[in-house]
Amino acid sequence: xxxxxxxxxxxxxxxxxxxxxxRSALQSLYRDHSMLTWEGTPVLGASAISEKLTTLPFEKVxxxxxxxxxxxxxxxxxxxxxxVTGLLxxxxxxxxxxxSQVFHLIPDGGSFYVYNDxxxxxxxx
Numbered sequence: 001x002x003x004x005x006x007x008x009x010x011x012x013x014x015x016x017x018x019x020x021x022x023r024s025a026l027q028s029l030y031r032d033h034s035m036l037t038w039e040g041t042p043v044l045g046a047s048a049i050s051e052k053l054t055t056l057p058f059e060k061v062x063x064x065x066x067x068x069x070x071x072x073x074x075x076x077x078x079x080x081x082x083x084v085t086g087l088l089x090x091x092x093x094x095x096x097x098x099x100s101q102v103f104h105l106i107p108d109g110g111s112f113y114v115y116n117d118x119x120x121x122x123x124x125x
Contacts, residue, residue: 008070008082011105011112016063016086023053029114036117049117058090063099078107079115085122098122 018025027050030036036043036052043052065086073079082103087096104116 004070004072004080007080007105007112008068011082011103012065012068012084015103016065019053020062023056024050026050026053030117031108031113031115034114034117036119038119039121060091062089064088064096073104080105080112 015026015029027046030046030049032045034044034046034049036049038052043049063086065084067086068082068084070080070082073081082105084101084103086099088099089096098121100120100122102116102118103114105112106115
């Protein structure tokens with residue numbers, strides 16, 4: 001398996017840059033059996049996930065990844081789990097929101113696709 005930290009870094013850089021500039025292009029990262037759980041709501045399939053992401057109620061968004069961790073997720077398949085924390089700014093707000101996101105990446109040819117994706121905003125008490 002390639003260096004999983006390098007794969008995780010490359011994936012997170014690509015994912016959040018694409019999310020911030022052209023959310024509809026993220027559809028190619030998912031498959032029909034992929035699942036996104038967005039703030040507790042499950043969404044199944046690449047087209048439904050793309051629809052969810054492109055219809056979120058904001059125009060502009062900027063992610064700043066604070067941490068990411070990666071681990072192999074199978075002893076027999078070169079898949080990996082990537083856990084991300086960070087900050088995001090939406091529209092013209094100056095108040096950053098904290099988020100966490102977990103991806104389960106499955107090899108597909110010379111690349112990976114997102115099998116599972118769990119996103120949560122992290123609110124203070």
